[in-house]
Amino acid sequence: MVDDLDWHSPLPPGFAWPEGIRAAACxxxxxxxxxPILFEHPEAVDWLDVMTHQAYGPRTGVPRLLRLLDRVGVRATFFVPGYTAERWPAAVCAIRDAGHEIAHHGYLHEGARGLSAEEQEVAIVRGLDALNRVAGVSPVGYRAPMWESSPDTAAMLLRHGFRYDSGLMDADHPYLLGTDVGTIVELPIHWSLDDWEPYVYLPGISGSGVIASPTEVVARWTLELDAMTDEGGLFMLTNHPFVSGRPSRAAALEGLIRHAQEIEGLWIATAAEIAAHVAALPLDPVFHQRPPLPG
Ligand SMILES: [Zn+2]
Incomplete structure (x- = not known):
C-alpha cells in the first residue's frame, strides 16, 4: 500500500541521527x-585449492584488516559463522580483543532458502553456542548467510535476544521491523556494497571469471557513500576477509575509510551502536506483507 507515502523527505517520520550527525557508515x-563452500559444496572439503582460498580470510586477511582498522582507528562489525569460530578461534578472539563487534552469521552459513523454520532455528542456536564457547560473546546482531531471510526469521531472532538484523534491502536508512512478538532494528544492505560480486572467482563455484580492479570497486563504493550521506542514510559495506583482505583490495578499502573519515557529519560506528540508537527512536515499525500471488 502506498496511500500514506510521504515522498517529500528521504527519511521516515521520527527518524533522526544523533546530534550533529547527518548519515552513518558501518x-x-x-x-x-x-x-559457505562446505554448506553448498560439501564435496569441496578435499579440494585443497578451494579450502585454502577460503582459509586466506582468517589466516592472512584478518591480521591485515585488523592492522588496517587499528591504523585508521575504526571499530568494525564482524559477522562470524559458528563453524568459523570453532575452526579459527585465534582469529575470532583477535577480532574481539581488538575491540570490534562480533555478530552472528549462521553456523555453517546456512541460507534460509530450503530450510524449515526449525532448521533455521537450529542453526541460530548452534551459532550462538559456538560464539559463546569460543569467544565468550553473546551477539546482539544477525546477518543471514547469503542474506537469505524468511518471514519467520525476525521473530526467531527476537526470541533469541537479538536486537538487530542486517540483511534486507528495501530502505536506505535503518528502520524498525515489526513482528508478532515485537520489533527488531533492521540495518539494510545491498549487493552493490558487497565485495563478493566484483572480486570472487572460484571456478565451478562462484564468480564469472572477471575480477574487478580495486580502484574501480572503491570508486563505485565512494559514489554510493557520498550519495548516501547526502540522503541521510546508512552506508553499510559488507566485505569478506578472504576477499578484501588481499593487499591491493585492503589498501583501496583503507582509502575509502579515510575518505569517510573526512566527511563532516558522517558517523562511523559498529552495527550494534547504530542499532542501539535506532531502537530508541519513535518510529512506526514496518511489517513486511507477503505480496499476493496473481490469480
Ligand atoms: Zn557470509
Missing amino acids: FSFDLDAES
Missing part, C-alpha cells in the same frame, strides 16, 4: 572462511 566483514 564497515562490516563476514568471516565466512570455509563455511
Whole structure:
C-alpha cells in the first residue's frame, strides 16, 4: 500500500541521527572462511585449492584488516559463522580483543532458502553456542548467510535476544521491523556494497571469471557513500576477509575509510551502536506483507 507515502523527505517520520550527525557508515566483514563452500559444496572439503582460498580470510586477511582498522582507528562489525569460530578461534578472539563487534552469521552459513523454520532455528542456536564457547560473546546482531531471510526469521531472532538484523534491502536508512512478538532494528544492505560480486572467482563455484580492479570497486563504493550521506542514510559495506583482505583490495578499502573519515557529519560506528540508537527512536515499525500471488 502506498496511500500514506510521504515522498517529500528521504527519511521516515521520527527518524533522526544523533546530534550533529547527518548519515552513518558501518564497515562490516563476514568471516565466512570455509563455511559457505562446505554448506553448498560439501564435496569441496578435499579440494585443497578451494579450502585454502577460503582459509586466506582468517589466516592472512584478518591480521591485515585488523592492522588496517587499528591504523585508521575504526571499530568494525564482524559477522562470524559458528563453524568459523570453532575452526579459527585465534582469529575470532583477535577480532574481539581488538575491540570490534562480533555478530552472528549462521553456523555453517546456512541460507534460509530450503530450510524449515526449525532448521533455521537450529542453526541460530548452534551459532550462538559456538560464539559463546569460543569467544565468550553473546551477539546482539544477525546477518543471514547469503542474506537469505524468511518471514519467520525476525521473530526467531527476537526470541533469541537479538536486537538487530542486517540483511534486507528495501530502505536506505535503518528502520524498525515489526513482528508478532515485537520489533527488531533492521540495518539494510545491498549487493552493490558487497565485495563478493566484483572480486570472487572460484571456478565451478562462484564468480564469472572477471575480477574487478580495486580502484574501480572503491570508486563505485565512494559514489554510493557520498550519495548516501547526502540522503541521510546508512552506508553499510559488507566485505569478506578472504576477499578484501588481499593487499591491493585492503589498501583501496583503507582509502575509502579515510575518505569517510573526512566527511563532516558522517558517523562511523559498529552495527550494534547504530542499532542501539535506532531502537530508541519513535518510529512506526514496518511489517513486511507477503505480496499476493496473481490469480
Ligand atoms: Zn557470509
